[in-house]
Amino acid sequence: MSTSYNRIAYEALEVCNGVTLATVKDAVARAGLAPGARAADVGTGNATVAIRLARTFGFATTAIEYDPGMAELAAGRIAASGAAVELVIGSAADVLADLPPLDLITALGTTNITGEGRPSPEAGFAFLKTRLTPGGYLLWGDLVWIAEPPAPLRQIAEATNQYTDNTGWKAAAETAGFEVVWSEISPQAVFDAYAAAADSAARHWLATNADAPEAASVQAVADRVKMVLEFGRPFIGFGLYLLKAPA
Structure with a gap:
């Protein structure tokens, strides 16, 4: 098993x-897509969202994961669920380029979506729109600035992704040609x-695996x-956006 902070958490x-799974499911339901619709979950992580797309909605679902350790976790969860996922x-950009146009893409907290490093929100949305069918949907979720952050916080948080506030995410989506169908900022209690x-999962792992070779790395990431x-x-908050591509 490949062990990292992300894998443990x-x-x-x-x-x-x-964000809660119930909120994700409600957002997907708003798209009104029929069973058999083609969907991809980008940066699937533990595959919970991908499994729900297949089992709850009957979508033909592809789960995409770049990190081998996370892919190992996703594979185990998918197999245990029996879902047709x-x-x-591989990288999101490469895998999406090889798939036929999709009716739905879910991308929650995905890094380097275009394969070009730290894309702007506009660039990320513009790329994903090219991978959708006419009238297809993107369910996008990511960090949202709920107040103007201090410069050091922005620099640290944006080491892998560029972020914006709620108004900025919506404007970026519209600039890329999407219609903003629905959006929600997670309640602070959910984010907390x-x-x-x-953090609790990481601390528990560290307490029981103090001598593991990965312990120092897990500790450093958990602390950061x-x-x-x-x-x-x-x-910092988390925003969820259901976006519709032009028909």
Whole structure:
């Protein structure tokens, strides 16, 4: 088993982000897609969302994961669920380019969506729109600035992704040609529960695996994530956006 902070934390979470599965399911239902629709879950993590797309909605679902350790977790969860989900290991940009146009893409907390490093929100949305059928849907979720962050916090948080506030995400989607169908910022209690569950899982693993070769790395990441989220609590939230491509 490949062990990392993300692998440990995500194994303990229902959804690998600061949002509930019920909210994700309600958002997908708003798209009104019929069983058999083609869907992809980008950065599937523990595969919970991909499994629900297949089992709850009957979508023909592809789960995409770049990290081998996370893909190992996803594969186990998919097999145990019995869901008809195809898991593909690779970068989002490469895998999506090889798939036929999709009726739905879910992308929650996905990094490097275009394969070009740190894309702007507009660039990420523009790329994903090219992978959808006319009138297809994108369910996008990511960090949202709920207040203007201090410069050091922005620099740390945006080491892998560029973020914006709620108005900025919507504007970026519209600039890319999407219609914003629905959106929601997770309640602070939901985001706090997500952060606490991930940290608790990491601390428990460290307490029982102090001599493991990966312990120092897991400890460093856990401490950094906890520091960022505690310092950033007044500034960081999680936004979920259901976007529709032009018909």
